[in-house]
Amino acid sequence: MNPAELPHQVHESGANGVFDRIEDAIEAGYIAQLNYVKQFQLKDREKIITAIREAVIENKEKLAQMVFEETKLGRYEDKIAKHELVARKTPGTEDITTAAFSGDEGLTIIEQAPFGLVGAVTPVTNPTETIINNSISLLAAGNAVVLNVHPSSKVSCAFVVNLINQAIKDTGGPENLVSMVKDPTLETLNRIIESPKVKLLVGTGGPGMVKTLLKSGKKAIGAGAGNPPVIVDETADLKQAAKSIxxxxxxxxxxxxxxxxxxxxIDSVADDLIFHMLNEGAYMLDQQQLSKLMSFALEENVHQEAGGCSLDNKREYHVSKDWVGKDAVSFLRQLGIAHEEDIKLLICEVDFDxxxxxxxxxxxxxxxxxxxxLDEAIEMALLAEHGNRHTAIMHSKNVDHLTKFARAIETTIFVKNASSLAGVGFGGEGHTTMTIAGPTGEGITSAKTFTRQRRCVLAEGGFRIIG
Known part of the structure; x- marks a missing residue:
């Protein structure tokens, strides 16, 4: 998707939240948030959020196509599902609750108050989906947001920022509640981090980005990398496990x-599980094919540098960016293998290392x-997860086995007998999020994550019931 194909107003500095200068984006967001909390009630926030949801649902195919064409990552059909998921299952103002305590000594109310203007960093893997998810959550909490998006998705992100702000304006809401700089860089990110008008930082992406936010001296909510392991034991429903995986x-x-x-x-059921995976449409690579695939999908870490989703500079390989998010058929084509168009996953038997x-x-x-x-499986899963405490999955009918792995792995998300997607409300209960804050401990984020507690106390001297 070429920038020239976007609505004209996206190219004008400040039109519907997209600015040429990061300083202008910050200032506009700061002013918008002040207006938002002074002039708009909770019911107005919900009206705004409803309009955003409707706009995203109406444009989900277009958003999916734009992201797919610009980033060249993933699958168009799945991106439609992701946009619909964040639009429908991101909590709104119902997530903002007030606690009250009353007694002989008065009344205390604890409110969930906004931070103000929030600076957010979004990834190339889920660019517009993260903006939608974060925007609904942040606006429900009474904040505004200024974005530093991944440069490889800036056109799609400008379009969705435009879409969100237009939906807000159509309901009578303030302009520029969601803002971004048209050409994001590390320098524009630093300006957001350093601005005294930005009160909270939120980052979704790699560990390097999270580390940068945590060094800022401001409160930061960071969603970092994961390497989710899945265990299948001898009691599992192997056909269902294969399908879910x-x-x-x-x-x-x-x-x-x-x-x-x-x-x-577990070795005793491995052959049967692989049989079911092949029946479900997976393709098994032999060792020669695997070796050839590694030659183009991986890069040797010759300079001993950290890269990708890890800060470990001792890794022997990095993943080739050219092959991230590419479909299984593209890999087969590169391998020179006759293929079926409906193959979605390549599987291979390997050692732990x-x-x-x-x-x-x-x-x-x-x-x-x-x-x-099981003990060997858990030990290996813990090591492979690298302490990210992100997500883990297990297929088993033995409650003791499930409990043992869950307690050992201590991840933010633990899915039992289902696809990992159930962990974010896709085929499972509970709300969704694109910002899973494992490194900073908030876990599954929602509107209340982006609030600060405000205690209002009316003591006995100022509050007395006359009987």
Whole structure:
């Protein structure tokens, strides 16, 4: 999608939230938030959020197509589903509650108050989806947001910022509640971080970005990397496990941080599980094909540098950016293999130390490791997850086994007998989010995450019931 194809107002500085200068975006967002909290009530916030939801649903196919064409990542059909998910299942003002305590000594009310203007960083993997999710949550909490989006998605992001602000204006809301700079850089990010008008920082992406926000001296909410392991034990419904794993690991070509990245399966049921995965449409790579795939999908870390979704500079390989988010058929084509167009996931048997186990590869290439027993599976899963405490999945009918793994892994999301997608409300209960704040501890974020507690006390001397 070429920038010239966007609505004309996106190119004009300040039109519907998109600015040439980051200083102007910050100032506009700051003024908008002051107006928002002074002139608009909670019911007005909900009206605004409803309008945003409707605008996104109406434009979900266009948004999906724009993101797909600009980033060249993932699957168009899955991006439609992601946009619909964040529009429908991101909580609004119902998430903002007030607690009250009354007694002989008076009345105390604890309100969830806004921070003000929030600076947010969004990733290339879920660019517009994260903006929609964050905007609904932040606006429900009474904040405004100024964005520093990933440069590789800036056209799509400008379009969705325009769309959101137009929806707000159509309901009579203030201009520029959601703002961004047209050409985001590290320098524009630093300006957001340093601005005294920005009171809270929110980042969704890699560990380097989260580390930068945490050094700012401001409160920061950071959603970092994950490398979610899945365990299948000998009691699992293997057919259902195979179907669920393929659904989660192949969704949007494995771009989601919650997606199944590596499998540890008890050896006694491994063959049967693989049989069911092949029946569900997976393609098994032999060792020669795997070796060839590694030659173009991975890059040797010759300079001992940190990269991708890890700060570890000792990794032997990095994932090639050229193959992140590409579909399984593209890999097969590169391998020179006759293929079926409906293949969504490539599977391979490897050892624990294999790079595809250790790296968050974000490709539809799924490594399978055989283990002797549950304890071995848990030990390996813990090591492969690298302490991110992001997401883990297990398929088992044994409650003790499920509990043992859940307590050991201590991830923000733990999914039992379902696709990883259930962890964010896609085929599962509960609300959704694109910002899973494992590093800073907030977990599944929503409107209340982006508030600060405000205690209002009316003491006994000023409050007396006359009986």
């Amino acid at each position: 393929i659904e989660g690991a192949s969704f949007d070509n494995n771009l989601l941080c919650i997606a199944e990245k590596e499998l540890f399966v 294999h790079p595809f186990v250790q790296l968050e590869q974000m490709m539809p290439v799924f490594p399978i490791v055989r283990v002797g027993n």
